[in-house]
Amino acid sequence: MCGIIGILGTDDVADRLVDGLKRLEYRGYDSAGLCTIVDGQLERRRAQGKLVNLAERLHNEPLAGSSGIAHTRWATHGAATEDNAHPHIVGDVVIVHNGIIENFRDLREELQAEGREFTSQTDTEVVAHLIAREVENSTSPKDAVAKILPRLVGAFGLAAMFRSDPDLLIAARQGSPLAIGYGEGENYIGSDAVALAPMTQRITYLEEGDWAVIRRASVEIYDRENEPVEREIVNSGATVQSIEKGNYRHFMLKEIYEQPVVVAQTLQSYVRPLEGKVALPDIEFDLSEIRRVTIVACGTSYYAGMVAKYWFEQFARVPVDLDVASEFRYRQPVMEEGGLALFISQSGETADTLAALRYAREAGQIIGAVVNVPTSSMAREADLLLPTHAGPEIGVASTKAFTCQLAVLAALATNLARAKGELTAEEEQEIVEHLTEAPAALNAALSFDGEIEKMAPLIAPARDVLYLGRGPDFPMALEGALKLKEISYIHAEGYAAGEMKHGPIALIDDLVPVIVLAPSGPLFEKTVSNMQEVQARGGKIVLISDRKGLDAASHGVMATIEVPAVHPLIAPMVYAVPVQLLAYHVAVTKGTDVDQPRNLAKSVTVE
Template identity: 40%
Template sequence: MCGIVGVIGREDAPQVLLQGLQKLEYRGYDSAGIYTAGAGSARLVKAVGKIAALAQAIGPDVTGTMGIGHTRWATNGRPTEANAHPHVSADGRFYLVHNGVITNAAALRATYLSDVTFASETDTEVVVQLIAHFAQGGLTAHDAFVKTLGLLEGSYAFCLADRDDSAVLYAAKNKSPLLIGKGDGFNLVASDALAMIELTDQFLELNDGEVVTLMASQVQIEDLAGQQIDRAPITVTIDAAEADKGPYPFYMLKEINEQPIVMRRLLAAYTKADGQVEMPAALLSALAAADRLYIVAAGTSYHAGLIGKPLFESLAYVPVEVHLASEFGYHLPLLSAHPLFIFLTQSGETADIREVLVKVKKMGAPTLTITNVVTSTLAREADHVLALHAGPEIAVASTKAYTAQVAVEALLAKALGDFKGTEAATKFDVTHWLSMAAAGQQTLIDQQARLHELATTLFAGQDRAFYIGRGSDHAVSLEAALKLKEISYVHAEGFAAGELKHGTIALIEPGTPTVAFVTDPLTAARTRSNAEEVAARGGHVAIIATSDLAEVGDDLVVPAIEPRLTPLVAIVAGQLLAYFTSLDRGYDVDRPRNLAKSVTVE
């Protein structure tokens, strides 16, 4: 949640901040602001709404060689200009941007700041006022910042500016992402490399409990005890064109269209010339030694884990449990003797998942992160990491990262099965089937006009909907329903088709839209029977079936591939139905209300 960007040593600092915030708007977009200083000028500009509103408020008089900026997803306090970042201390000296939640803010305010008049409802203002409080007591800006950090509980990524010294910025992190970008005569700080990639490809990774002092020509990293830390920069390669919307009206449509490319990219990354899957030997050994795999994820990634479970069980003969990170972190189940944890995360910064990672590492359990950002916290802290190779995903509703997660699970399950010598893995040609999945995805992408028509027929004027299926189709139903509710605000739920008659069918009324996925040969007839039960009660049923199971009158036919990988194809229909429903209702498809892309608070 929220995006931070800072720069020092650039004559065009306001423009650098604005462009960086535009790249980070997927992290939050209910308000934004910048503070700039240098050459005798200092300005604070804030606006409610998207970055475009901030851009309009920044006039030619806003100049400077350093600055900090922030785009917000509200946690503490409503989305108002007063609650927007940067926050300023009462004496006007310090300016602070923050990503995270300070859980002891109220106690700190009562202990140290009872005489301070606050301008906002945020925990962030408590922090900046506390820094000023200690500075007024005689500490330097640096030492006041460090002392404040030592008192904080919760999560944070901070960037601090001092009005009295425009030649320096300070930054620190705990549980929330933050990177330093090294330039030629300037330096940068941001929540995501994407905000800085057009200016540099050299980055310094930060760990929790580290404090950074940035100057135009120097970066100093130390721990909270003042011990200096030397760290070599890493090179991050992101194709800036991939983060551009190009000819598409929305990023989500672009990212849906990129899914066949991602499938082929994954095959290139994880298979050899002879088509055999190639995975790190140390990872395969760790997986083979486990008596149970625990897939831990949230939201869309959790749904990808549900698809992965039967792949691992059928190909590698290992039991799998799939858990929601937000529940698992605080209600740990009875674990097997030799567990291995697989963390599915698009951003690699998901706070709920990191809570689990920290706990299981203390227990000594081996860990694997599968993520789209290999420089992320969860990637760095796990024992093993596999990249999704999906490229930047900007739309809040995940599409290509989800299908990439499923594909990587399939590749890994195949490789583990081969490593263990299972008969099922030997017979499973994952290279062929992922290629077929890519072709099947393209077939549906080419039917956008039909899917737009179906979306309008099903959901126009409706405020609720159901998706049903059995086996992997149940997991696809959960994800398709999530996509619809995320971006079109239709109250949509996914259900195991056989469970309808155990309660949910009471909600079916004349015209209630219900989408049934029929791609599983074992249960196709039963799912159709459940769909007929809905239709008998006046529900408006649409059948999406694979070509080998299709019947006359079905609403959409999708290419038939290996049933365990059919979700890679079928979900494209769910993604496009959600996209066109949101489009027809005039909503911002990429930035749905109340949601942000990277969930870095619990």
């Protein structure tokens, strides 16, 4: 959510700023703007809604200037209006901001008591006033920023420019990522390396509490104690090519179809078919000594962790605590020193998950991170980095990142089981065989896309939809419900199938479709029994199962979705495909914005 890009360039920068914002669109936003310095004046253009509106504004009102900052805003304080859009200008200061200033009300009241007037409802404008007040009192811009940063409580990535000094850009990071890019006679800042990829691959990632004074010819970085520090310049590896949908209607559909390839790429990093083993990167601790695993994540990543809990406990016989990241540290969990705390995040920057990671480190945990961005904050702070190889995921609703997370977690569960002596060589060989079958099974599941598309009009009119599953298919029911509500805006809930009779069955009538995930296997008959309880009360069933399951239990259902018969280990990966496709086609039928659904952001960098 929210995106920042800044350029101290050698020629006009407006077009490059907009291009950088386009590369950050995946993060989610509801307004956008930019500001440059032109002939000693701050010139700004802002627009509500999509970037096309800002581009049209710039077409009608072109903007010169070789120094500029730009921003996409996801509304937190104040509605998504042009007045609330960034950048904000106060006096000689212009500022953009990702995150939330938690004490902004007290600061705003202090500033208003001095007679200072506000033109927006945002917390960001408070920061601009604080800096401007110091500058108006003859404090240098650098000293002004150093003075006000300790007063800010919350999470922020900040960038400020100053009318009087077009060769100066000041950036600060606390809880929200920022990167500095190094060019030839130019320097840059961005929310991530992707925004800067067309201009440079030479990147420095600011660490927690860092702030930087950036000029065209120099970069000075300071820590939270205002002491000068050196931070490594790395090659970002971010792709320069624009990310395109190709022949697909939406990024989400493209990313669903990429799953066989990216899951195969991910498994190649962990699975050794010729040896019959599953390997991890080199680790500096003994897995056999791990007595408890704590898994922490948000949203779709949480459901991946929920599947992994089944695997860790069933295969490795290691107890697992599973927590929603936003709740984790506030319940002040008691953690046994030396436990493995595992954090799952597509971006590696999810604010709640990152804060939980730091809590766990203070509690003496070994930190593991399953992330899709190997240069992210979580990746850099982990003792054990377990990267997925999903590639850039643009659609806000996660698809390919989720199945790659499952692949990595299966590899970790296998290694933990071996280390604990719970897995024979023959059993590990069997797991390897099943994991190597996953890409082909995902591809086979995609072959039923046309049938799912035809089914979508049956679901689209519903106001409420229920999903049911047992065992590892329970988290898949939760994930299916999340996908549907995210992009179609239909209220959906997932339940453990056996819990239906403990309350949710009261919701059943002929207007509530019920999606049942029931692969043939040891839990099939019990799931079908719960399904029949729904049918007896007029519920309209969509049964997702393999051919054996459909032959046994499809009588009287509204519709069926066939999935290839697979081993239970890889079933969650494979069953992800039909629930993703069903949500996608229902959303398309309803005409919603599939890739950028309302109110949602791809990278959630605030609590």
